[in-house]
Amino acid sequence: MYQRDPANLTTLNGVDVCVCVTGGIAAYKMCSVVSTLAQAGAVVHVAMTEEATRFVTPLTFEALAARAVHLSAWSSVDRSDPQHVRLAKACRVVLVAPCSMDMLSRLATGRADEIVSLIVAATDRTKTPVLLAPSMNETMWKQPATQRNLAQLMSDGFQIVAPVEGWQACRTVGDGRLPESDDLVDSIVTALNRA
Ligand SMILES: Cc1cc2nc3c(=O)[nH]c(=O)nc-3n(C[C@H](O)[C@H](O)[C@H](O)COP(=O)(O)O)c2cc1C
Numbered sequence: 001m002y003q004r005d006p007a008n009l010t011t012l013n014g015v016d017v018c019v020c021v022t023g024g025i026a027a028y029k030m031c032s033v034v035s036t037l038a039q040a041g042a043v044v045h046v047a048m049t050e051e052a053t054r055f056v057t058p059l060t061f062e063a064l065a066a067r068a069v070h071l072s073a074w075s076s077v078d079r080s081d082p083q084h085v086r087l088a089k090a091c092r093v094v095l096v097a098p099c100s101m102d103m104l105s106r107l108a109t110g111r112a113d114e115i116v117s118l119i120v121a122a123t124d125r126t127k128t129p130v131l132l133a134p135s136m137n138e139t140m141w142k143q144p145a146t147q148r149n150l151a152q153l154m155s156d157g158f159q160i161v162a163p164v165e166g167w168q169a170c171r172t173v174g175d176g177r178l179p180e181s182d183d184l185v186d187s188i189v190t191a192l193n194r195a
Pocket residue numbers: 021022023024025026049050051052099100101102103135136137140
């Protein structure tokens with residue numbers, strides 16, 4: 001449940017939003033994000049990597065968004081194919097959260113071999129903001145490869161929703177925690193207002 005001023009959410013009414021979930025422990029927070037977006041009147045399209053489905057079931061997102069979840073480039077949930085192109089054109093903003101270390105690496109090198117990276121690849125970032133919210137253990141976050149990929153992605157025009165310091169599932173306190181769901185919703189609203 002969104003705990004801030006509900007007036008913040010008016011921008012979302014009737015807007016197509018794509019929420020892409022990858023395989024990170026913070027995937028559970030995306031249930032709240034999708035619920036808030038849906039309650040604000042957004043048309044929420046959820047896509048999940050195969051690994052993401054190990055953390056949260058597609059059924060949960062399907063119920064919260066009231067629409068089928070995109071799980072594969074090869075199984076169309078809508079009639080009009082190719083779905084990734086249609087989706088990328090329809091959505092006014094794309095959020096990848098949690099964005100795994102592996103997904104950062106794939107996006108930084110332009111891979112498009114599963115549904116999430118394919119949707120991102122089909123999104124014209126000059127028109128549609130693509131927000132990446134990385135989330136991982138502090139050691140993974142501080143890896144030179146992660147930082148190198150982030151620098152590349154920022155220079156390629158992706159917007160990074162920076163992780164915060166806090167409790168991590170590995171039972172340490174450190175940097176790399178996914179921001180809270182209200183912060184993620186606010187980052188979508190800010191991106192929409194700016195675009
Ligand atoms: C229990 C568990 C928790 C994980 N949590 C994270 C995480 O928080 N962040 C991350 O980048 N990777 C995490 N991983 C590793 C990713 O799931 C793995 O790199 C996977 O290949 C990512 O796939 P995807 O990017 O296609 O979703 C975790 C793995 C396991 C087994």
